[in-house]
Amino acid sequence: MIVILDFGSQYTQLIARRIRELNVYCEIQTYNFALEKLKDMKPEGIILSGGPSSTVSDMAITIDPAIFEFGVPVLGICYGFQLMVSLLGGEVQNSDHSEYGKTNIEILSQDPFFDHIPDLKNHTVWMSHGDRVQSLPKDFKILAKSENSPFCAIYEPKRKLYGIQFHPEVSHTDQGTQILSNFVFKICEAKSNWNMASFLETKTAEIKQQVGDQKVLCALSGGVDSSVVAVLLHKAIGDNLICIFVDNGLLRKNEAEKVVRVYRENYHINLIHIQAQDLFLDKLKGITNPEEKRKIIGYEFIRLFEKEAKKLEDVPFLAQGTLYPDVIESVSFKGPSAVIKSHHNVGGLPENMKMELVEPLRELFKDEVRELGKTLGMPDEIIHRHPFPGPGLGVRILGDIDLEKIQTLQEADAIVLEEIKKAGWYNKVWQAFAVLLPVKSVGVMGDNRTYEWTVAIRCVNSLDAMTADWTRLPYELLGRISNRIINEVKRVNRVTYDITSKPPGTIEWE
Numbered sequence: 262m263i264v265i266l267d268f269g270s271q272y273t274q275l276i277a278r279r280i281r282e283l284n285v286y287c288e289i290q291t292y293n294f295a296l297e298k299l300k301d302m303k304p305e306g307i308i309l310s311g312g313p314s315s316t317v318s319d320m321a322i323t324i325d326p327a328i329f330e331f332g333v334p335v336l337g338i339c340y341g342f343q344l345m346v347s348l349l350g351g352e353v354q355n356s357d358h359s360e361y362g363k364t365n366i367e368i369l370s371q372d373p374f375f376d377h378i379p380d381l382k383n384h385t386v387w388m389s390h391g392d393r394v395q396s397l398p399k400d401f402k403i404l405a406k407s408e409n410s411p412f413c414a415i416y417e418p419k420r421k422l423y424g425i426q427f428h429p430e431v432s433h434t435d436q437g438t439q440i441l442s443n444f445v446f447k448i449c450e451a452k453s454n455w456n457m458a459s460f461l462e463t464k465t466a467e468i469k470q471q472v473g474d475q476k477v478l479c480a481l482s483g484g485v486d487s488s489v490v491a492v493l494l495h496k497a498i499g500d501n502l503i504c505i506f507v508d509n510g511l512l513r514k515n516e517a518e519k520v521v522r523v524y525r526e527n528y529h530i531n532l533i534h535i536q537a538q539d540l541f542l543d544k545l546k547g548i549t550n551p552e553e554k555r556k557i558i559g560y561e562f563i564r565l566f567e568k569e570a571k572k573l574e575d576v577p578f579l580a581q582g583t584l585y586p587d588v589i590e591s592v593s594f595k596g597p598s599a600v601i602k603s604h605h606n607v608g609g610l611p612e613n614m615k616m617e618l619v620e621p622l623r624e625l626f627k628d629e630v631r632e633l634g635k636t637l638g639m640p641d642e643i644i645h646r647h648p649f650p651g652p653g654l655g656v657r658i659l660g661d662i663d664l665e666k667i668q669t670l671q672e673a674d675a676i677v678l679e680e681i682k683k684a685g686w687y688n689k690v691w692q693a694f695a696v697l698l699p700v701k702s703v704g705v706m707g708d709n710r711t712y713e714w715t716v717a718i719r720c721v722n723s724l725d726a727m728t729a730d731w732t733r734l735p736y737e738l739l740g741r742i743s744n745r746i747i748n749e750v751k752r753v754n755r756v757t758y759d760i761t762s763k764p765p766g767t768i769e770w771e
């Protein structure tokens with residue numbers, strides 16, 4: 262295992278991703294993680310990440326230099342590098358020699374650290390720093406320099422301490438993965454044994470150990486995370502898994518039937534199906550404020566789930582699809598961000614249920630969850646599904662909601678998805694869906710005047726939903742979708758394409 266101590270760099274997760282791609286398990290901890298615990302984890306190597314602070318400022322965040330005496334190789338990246346230098350007696354200065362963006366470095370000594378780098382004289386790396394290292398601590402040697410950084414890569418052979426000013430984890434650094442791989446395999450001598458088959462094996466044993474022959478409750482939505490949790494748990498504990506699927510009546514066309522069929526018939530999972538469209542429609546009647554709609558849907562979901570759970574006896578465990586980014590987010594030292602939309606995680610279940618949590622995906626990134634699903638033999642249709650918000654079509658029908666609007670949007674949305682899939686775009690985009698704008702405009706069909714609603718098509722590219730860009734779908738495809746919606750969906754006479762990026766727009770309209 263490699264452990265990264267995080268000093269707040271926006272690239273920390275990326276370092277972990279790159280190392281896991283080398284099939285080596287890698288974990289992120291905050292910079293102030295207890296050294297004793299770190300020692301107990303017996304990592305093969307430690308990485309000190311970059312970060313926004315400056316070692317020459319009074320506000321510098323730091324670590325106990327005892328870490329360099331562990332007998333474990335340490336790699337400092339950017340801020341981590343400067344911190345290592347200043348803790349060990351070298352000098353870092355706030356200089357006029359900042360470097361941002363692509364920079365060429367000259368590799369002076371190959372050492373195993375720069376093995377397999379083809380062009381030593383002119384190697385392109387990605388830099389992002391203001392301060393620079395002016396002098397080295399005792400026993401350190403130079404590995405590389407750039408025009409503005411005389412010490413751009415350094416090392417101390419005895420304790421295997423390495424420091425680099427550039428970011429090997431970003432794609433703009435040529436051979437960045439090779440450099441990380443050299444550190445992980447040649448310097449730390451880690452083994453390449455982290456893969457989904459081995460993860461599945463250990464996780465199944467862990468779940469069995471945690472749960473024994475007791476029962477586990479799981480909220481199944483049909484989305485990727487909860488589906489993988491359910492199938493994994495079912496594999497581990499069979500009929501001791503009980504899933505509750507709350508159908509709020511705001512799902513896609515035929516979605517509820519599909520979920521029930523797949524999990525009951527294909528996976529033979531113990532599934533309780535709560536059909537609650539009437540209740541949700543009743544509670545949402547006349548409500549137009551998006552936040553209020555979200556809160557009502559979230560609240561009713563939890564209430565129904567709790568009510569059903571109470572009927573079950575002796576179920577001490579609750580399974581949740583918490584992912585690694587949620588775990589890191591909750592320990593990161595970034596402050597809480599402004600609430601743009603509440604109840605983003607409707608799957609987050611009540612704290613007062615007093616059940617012990619089973620969170621088998623806690624260590625995984627989203628694409629690793631997909632890989633795990635694949636290892637579990639789940640079909641692409643489930644593991645490559647687009648994200649779908651907890652409040653469902655409730656936040657895709659602007660203003661108040663009724664059954665007619667839901668059915669209209671379901672029809673339009675089904676056409677959008679069918680055409681996008683047929684044209685081979687489904688797996689290339691982050692999300693594609695229809696939004697119902699219940700404002701009326703005038704049209705003409707045949708010889709008759711129409712006065713009906715509008716449907717907006719939303720299709721975006723994104724890596725993490727934090728930012729997104731609208732997808733440049735071919736006009737022919739947009740044309741086909743528009744024609745079909747107008748011809749086939751009653752009450753709609755106009756189709757528009759949403760060309761707003763995020764920010765300033767959000768992906769969902771409410």
Ligand code: XMP
Pocket residue numbers: 602603604605606607608648649650651652692726763766767768769770
């Ligand atoms: P926004 O609209 O904030 O959405 O740009 C970002 C991503 O989150 C999804 N989303 C939700 N997911 N519960 C969820 O589980 C929610 O309440 C929710 N609201 C938005 C959205 O589909 C997009 O992928």
